[in-house]
Amino acid sequence: QVTLRESGPALVKPTQTLTLTCTFSGFSLSSSGMCVSWIRQSPGKALEWLAFIDWDDDKYYSTFLKTRLTISKDTSKNQVVLTMTNMDPVDTATYYCARISRDQYYHYYMDVWGKGTTVTVSS
Amino acid sequence: QSVLTQPPSASGTPGQRVTISCSGTSSNIGSNTVNWYQQLPGTAPKLLIYSNNQRRSGVPDRFSGSKSGTSASLAISGLQSEDEADYYCSAWDDSLNGLWVFGGGTKLTVL
Numbered sequence: 001q002v003t004l005r006e007s008g009p010a011l012v013k014p015t016q017t018l019t020l021t022c023t024f025s026g027f028s029l030s031s032s033g034m035c036v037s038w039i040r041q042s043p044g045k046a047l048e049w050l051a052f053i054d055w056d057d058d059k060y061y062s063t064f065l066k067t068r069l070t071i072s073k074d075t076s077k078n079q080v081v082l083t084m085t086n087m088d089p090v091d092t093a094t095y096y097c098a099r100i101s102r103d104q105y106y107h108y109y110m111d112v113w114g115k116g117t118t119v120t121v122s123s
Numbered sequence: 124q125s126v127l128t129q130p131p132s133a134s135g136t137p138g139q140r141v142t143i144s145c146s147g148t149s150s151n152i153g154s155n156t157v158n159w160y161q162q163l164p165g166t167a168p169k170l171l172i173y174s175n176n177q178r179r180s181g182v183p184d185r186f187s188g189s190k191s192g193t194s195a196s197l198a199i200s201g202l203q204s205e206d207e208a209d210y211y212c213s214a215w216d217d218s219l220n221g222l223w224v225f226g227g228g229t230k231l232t233v234l
Contacts, residue, residue: 049223060222109158109173
């Protein structure tokens with residue numbers, strides 16, 4: 001059974017750096033085709049993709065946020081970490097991590113999601 | 124605003140068939156596959172449809188997806204009260220708008 005669980009601070013102050021950890025089980029991020037992504041959802045808003053990292057340690061970032069984001073993985077711990085610098089109240093959101101899988105035609109999709117962790121940015 | 128365009132709301136009565144549209148461009152839907160997610164109130168999104176029209180294992184065959192050109196659709200037949208949720212389309216975007224893009228979401232109400 002594949003599961004993912006997000007963890008991190010519930011409250012951060014403006015200008016601080018947010019560090020979130022996604023701990024997963026049931027698959028290996030060393031396996032070809034496997035990726036883990038971060039997505040967020042501000043209250044009452046749509047989903048917004050942030051970043052993903054693949055089995056080969058290639059990293060991809062949202063064009064809008066790439067200067068503030070860093071994604072990394074620790075395969076031995078089955079963890080993916082996302083850092084976001086210079087936090088602002090508009091970054092208040094629920095942050096999800098999700099596994100990305102692919103079909104036989106190399107079409108990718110986020111097939112298993114964590115429950116999310118809510119982060120509030122306030123002084 | 125979101126890169127993919129969805130109607131903000133849709134509704135139907137139990138047993139009806141409803142369709143949710145998702146409009147994109149040549150750099151996303153026009154050249155890549157579309158995935159659909161269901162988000163029940165207060166929960167994380169769940170994958171419903173991947174690669175345009177493939178139902179995820181366990182998803183009832185009442186749910187179906189299709190794609191034509193730069194648009195995609197999610198159809199739900201035999202509408203049930205438990206289908207009341209937010210639905211999001213998503214696709215890979217080959218342009219500089221970011222790699223994964225989502226629609227703005229459609230809130231489906233079962234009357």
